Amino acid sequence: MLWNRRWMRKVLLCVGVLALSASGLACKSKKEKKAEPPIPIEIGSVERGTLRELLRYTGDMEGEVHVQVFSVVPARIKQLRVDVGDRVKKGQILAVIEHTRLRQVVAQMRAQVAGVRSQLAGARVSLAGAKIASASTQREYRRLKRLLRSGAVGAQQVDMAKTQYRSAVMRVLAAKAQARALKSQIRALRAAVAQAQTARRNAIIRAPIRGLVARRYRNVGDMATPQMPLVTLVQMDKIKVKVQLTEKDLARINIGKEATIRVAGHPGRTFTGHVVKVAPTLDLDTRTAPARIEIPNIYLQQPQKRCRKDTDCQHARFRRCYPIKRRRSVCAEVHPLKPGMIAQVEILVKTYKDILMIPSRALLNDSFGDGLKRSQKQLAVMVLDKGLPQRRLIRVGVENRAGMMQVLSGLREGEKIVLNGHNFYRKGAKVRVVKDWSTKPTRSRSKPRPSSPSASN
Numbered sequence: 001m002l003w004n005r006r007w008m009r010k011v012l013l014c015v016g017v018l019a020l021s022a023s024g025l026a027c028k029s030k031k032e033k034k035a036e037p038p039i040p041i042e043i044g045s046v047e048r049g050t051l052r053e054l055l056r057y058t059g060d061m062e063g064e065v066h067v068q069v070f071s072v073v074p075a076r077i078k079q080l081r082v083d084v085g086d087r088v089k090k091g092q093i094l095a096v097i098e099h100t101r102l103r104q105v106v107a108q109m110r111a112q113v114a115g116v117r118s119q120l121a122g123a124r125v126s127l128a129g130a131k132i133a134s135a136s137t138q139r140e141y142r143r144l145k146r147l148l149r150s151g152a153v154g155a156q157q158v159d160m161a162k163t164q165y166r167s168a169v170m171r172v173l174a175a176k177a178q179a180r181a182l183k184s185q186i187r188a189l190r191a192a193v194a195q196a197q198t199a200r201r202n203a204i205i206r207a208p209i210r211g212l213v214a215r216r217y218r219n220v221g222d223m224a225t226p227q228m229p230l231v232t233l234v235q236m237d238k239i240k241v242k243v244q245l246t247e248k249d250l251a252r253i254n255i256g257k258e259a260t261i262r263v264a265g266h267p268g269r270t271f272t273g274h275v276v277k278v279a280p281t282l283d284l285d286t287r288t289a290p291a292r293i294e295i296p297n298i299y300l301q302q303p304q305k306r307c308r309k310d311t312d313c314q315h316a317r318f319r320r321c322y323p324i325k326r327r328r329s330v331c332a333e334v335h336p337l338k339p340g341m342i343a344q345v346e347i348l349v350k351t352y353k354d355i356l357m358i359p360s361r362a363l364l365n366d367s368f369g370d371g372l373k374r375s376q377k378q379l380a381v382m383v384l385d386k387g388l389p390q391r392r393l394i395r396v397g398v399e400n401r402a403g404m405m406q407v408l409s410g411l412r413e414g415e416k417i418v419l420n421g422h423n424f425y426r427k428g429a430k431v432r433v434v435k436d437w438s439t440k441p442t443r444s445r446s447k448p449r450p451s452s453p454s455a456s457n
Helices: 002-034 100-150 153-204
Strands: 039-044 049-071 075-081 094-099 204-206 213-217 233-245 258-263 271-278 288-297 298-300 319-327 328-334 340-357 380-386 390-400 405-408 414-420 431-436
Touching: 049 213, 049 405, 075 414, 100 153, 153 204, 233 271, 233 340, 258 288, 298 319
Parallel strands: 039 431
Antiparallel strands: 039 414, 049 233, 049 340, 075 094, 094 204, 213 233, 233 288, 258 271, 258 340, 271 288, 298 328, 319 328, 340 405, 380 390, 380 414, 390 405
């Protein structure tokens, strides 16, 4: 009995301790709930400004002209006079193919032509003799025909003269046929000689354009075949970028539109080009239309600095002496863009002036949904009204690269909007402004520093 009483006391003591701890936790949670800190936010204002509508594409860079040089003569390469990176002029010798056999063929053909010409000369002499004999027998035949009518000669003599005349005529025709055959043979031999001479000339490979040697596929001693190119020539004074326009963007881009190009090889730098060609139809497979953009690839140093050789140009970028006139060369940056680079292209469609703009980060994440609102670009932002954020629906338009969006309706100029922290806000919570991006920082009034001699120079 005593043991049961002790056990009951211990149970009651444990229950009391648990009740006190639970009440303490409840009080603590209530205190924490009351002491919830305010949500930090960053705010800005609705401003007016200028916004450029851009279309973004990705394309590959190509040279202005890209030519592969082949050898039509299947023979061994005797000389290869250029290498990768060499500048060549139009008509300059690039390679020489072994053509000793072609020279022998030309000499043999010319000897055959000379022999046939001598045969033709003999045939012409025979033709002349046959013509003389034919004319003589013709006169004799006519004379005997007149005598036959008067009875001075017999019919047998006339028949013999007629036979001789016909034989002479046949000899003339045979001589003419032989002469024609020899002339045809001479023409065929001359064509063969011309073909051999053409092949001999083709054995000397010349540059069809001026430009740079981009690639070399063969070495001296290799076999040249009509299926494998020897070298690739490229002109890089202008660079082409080909992009694929969608059906929606095709009607918005015309020839002459300005385009801005960025490449990974020149970080932080932009190049300007223009649309020079737009396809009039869409590809049935991809439902896109190709457009071509041209970018200048030679930039002169400003102000222009005259030079005679590359060592006269000390600038890190403008280090090439580039001829712009017959007797004038200036320092320039030559070919900073290379074929094969991946280009990030932005084509300017339209410039909107004096419009309301807000940063795109001010849009609430939960307002990006499917349906009619999204198709109409109707989203929501948090607007500060008497110090508290209030949700408001707005309609937006285009967006630029810097993340500024056009406001079509729902906001007024100068209104304060929440830029950061708005996605964590819940109704009834307190907020604390930690940054106001609408206020411009004031410059500290300090004494101007004296300029150093190097800076003044």
